Amino acid sequence: MTRIVLPCLLALFAFAVNARADEGAFFDGAGGGPEMPALKFEAAKAAPAPQAGPTKQSGADLYYFTPAEAKEAAKRFKFRPKSVGWVFDDNVPQNIKDQMLNDLAFMAGIQGNGATPLHSEIFGKVDGAGYKNWFESRVTGIGMNSCGGGKAVACVIPFMDPSKMWLTQNFVKFSHPQVSRMMVVYHEARHTESQNGNWGHATCPTPFLDKDGNEMKSIWTGATLAGEPACDETPMGSYGSSTILLKNISKFCTNCTDKVKMDAGLYADDQFGRIIDEGAKQQMINDLYK
Numbered sequence: 001m002t003r004i005v006l007p008c009l010l011a012l013f014a015f016a017v018n019a020r021a022d023e024g025a026f027f028d029g030a031g032g033g034p035e036m037p038a039l040k041f042e043a044a045k046a047a048p049a050p051q052a053g054p055t056k057q058s059g060a061d062l063y064y065f066t067p068a069e070a071k072e073a074a075k076r077f078k079f080r081p082k083s084v085g086w087v088f089d090d091n092v093p094q095n096i097k098d099q100m101l102n103d104l105a106f107m108a109g110i111q112g113n114g115a116t117p118l119h120s121e122i123f124g125k126v127d128g129a130g131y132k133n134w135f136e137s138r139v140t141g142i143g144m145n146s147c148g149g150g151k152a153v154a155c156v157i158p159f160m161d162p163s164k165m166w167l168t169q170n171f172v173k174f175s176h177p178q179v180s181r182m183m184v185v186y187h188e189a190r191h192t193e194s195q196n197g198n199w200g201h202a203t204c205p206t207p208f209l210d211k212d213g214n215e216m217k218s219i220w221t222g223a224t225l226a227g228e229p230a231c232d233e234t235p236m237g238s239y240g241s242s243t244i245l246l247k248n249i250s251k252f253c254t255n256c257t258d259k260v261k262m263d264a265g266l267y268a269d270d271q272f273g274r275i276i277d278e279g280a281k282q283q284m285i286n287d288l289y290k
């Protein structure tokens, strides 16, 4: 049984969140939740309106948030439909800036000779200029955050700023191929879409087994995924769209090395395993695997 993650505990507090990331005290360390500006906790008054707040992170996989948080963020912020570029926060270390710029330049340099229908719908052609524009029309800024600790590489935290992407120190310690790091970055960029509820994750089933009966695990962290909000029920979500992105690079990139194409295929196949709705799965099989 799958379901969208619902908020818990949030009714107990009214969160007054200052949305500016450069104000307030940050804390270090892994686990527990994202680093965020100072939060003012107030005892709940009579029948308070439900407020979005930070979702507890298991640290088992990529960052996640609740539909309530996405809704609250959509009210507070506006999705930017026009490409105006993005900026790094002043505190992003040079090595992380260099890595990100290098990775985005790699994406912007991709050339292709085709695209599947789902890729065309979401990203247009397999084409670097299109990927660059897609990213820049969604992400306004890049800053540093723990993203809930653990092994997270990047995240979007809608209630702080739905068009901002956060990177962690793991971004430069990540032992996965460049194209898979870009898969995470484009996964996160999809989460900036406030007009689509930020494409919140679905909860993976319990048990969650592959076709050989083995426990499904995160390719990023090795953590088991059963019961975690680390799945998608639509090809359009963050896992779905980034699977489609990498599978198309694997199939249609004309200037990628064989290794890049192989890595893209491998990570796409892995992420495809997180699509748990039968209809969505079939749609992606028809689009990507036939």
Ligand SMILES: [Zn+2]
Residues within 6 Å of the ligand: 062, 063, 064, 187, 188, 191, 201, 238, 239
């Ligand atoms: Zn996600």
